[in-house]
Amino acid sequence: MLREKLDTLRLLLRKYGVGGLLTLLRTDVWFDYAHGVDTYSEVSKDELFTGDRHALQNRYFPSTFALIELAFAEARAILGDEIRQCNLLDYGSGKGKVLIAGARYGFALSRGIEYTERMHAVAGRNIAKLGLGQQVELIHGDAAEFVPSPKDRVVYLFNPFEGEVLDRAMRNLRSVTPEGKRVLVVYNPICDDIFQRYFTRVAEKVAQPGNARYNVYVG
Ligand SMILES: C[S@@+](CC[C@H](N)C(=O)[O-])C[C@H]1O[C@@H](n2cnc3c(N)ncnc32)[C@H](O)[C@@H]1O
Numbered sequence: 759m760l761r762e763k764l765d766t767l768r769l770l771l772r773k774y775g776v777g778g779l780l781t782l783l784r785t786d787v788w789f790d791y792a793h794g795v796d797t798y799s800e801v802s803k804d805e806l807f808t809g810d811r812h813a814l815q816n817r818y819f820p821s822t823f824a825l826i827e828l829a830f831a832e833a834r835a836i837l838g839d840e841i842r843q844c845n846l847l848d849y850g851s852g853k854g855k856v857l858i859a860g861a862r863y864g865f866a867l868s869r870g871i872e873y874t875e876r877m878h879a880v881a882g883r884n885i886a887k888l889g890l891g892q893q894v895e896l897i898h899g900d901a902a903e904f905v906p907s908p909k910d911r912v913v914y915l916f917n918p919f920e921g922e923v924l925d926r927a928m929r930n931l932r933s934v935t936p937e938g939k940r941v942l943v944v945y946n947p948i949c950d951d952i953f954q955r956y957f958t959r960v961a962e963k964v965a966q967p968g969n970a971r972y973n974v975y976v977g
Contacts, residue, residue: 778967850918854881
């Protein structure tokens, strides 16, 4: 247990450097402690999925608040003030961290779809504890089956799934005509070809610290 924690610390140190790691501790790790919620601790793939689901769906690992805010800024650069009339949609919403940030940012509604009962339940407790039930909608289900709303115009993906699951989710999203421009911010965009099948890529960037690659798509 202690060894695992030290390994994680070493990994984070390599990824973010001393300054970045201190910021992470001060913002993301402290957030959980200060509010009595659980968003930060990782949950492995083996604990969440079995069978064919194991191959295409990813573990729970949270976005940092810095990356979430960067994604909102990217969307705002395209949507302007209209962004406040849009819903945020987080595919693979896990413990609800992105939705917490979305509610605080002021989206019309922050919606998340999460496959696992376990993560969905943790998200429910987090949202209740923070009193954000009016601003957040948690959907328990498979993103591949989910049909979004025309208001879901800021779409966030932090490495939730790939292959056929991603293709079906993006096909469903594309099948819904949005109320205005729709922006997708995708971290670790390893399946760029699938996104480009349905949307237009408008940016390819790398965020620091941590070398987080992300793409922005519209459509
Ligand atoms: C890397 S975590 C991202 C969590 C959160 N979006 C964030 O950025 O903090 C990926 C999440 O996607 C969920 N997931 C994987 N496959 C899914 C599917 N088919 N439908 C919905 N959620 C899925 C996992 O259970 C996990 O909670």
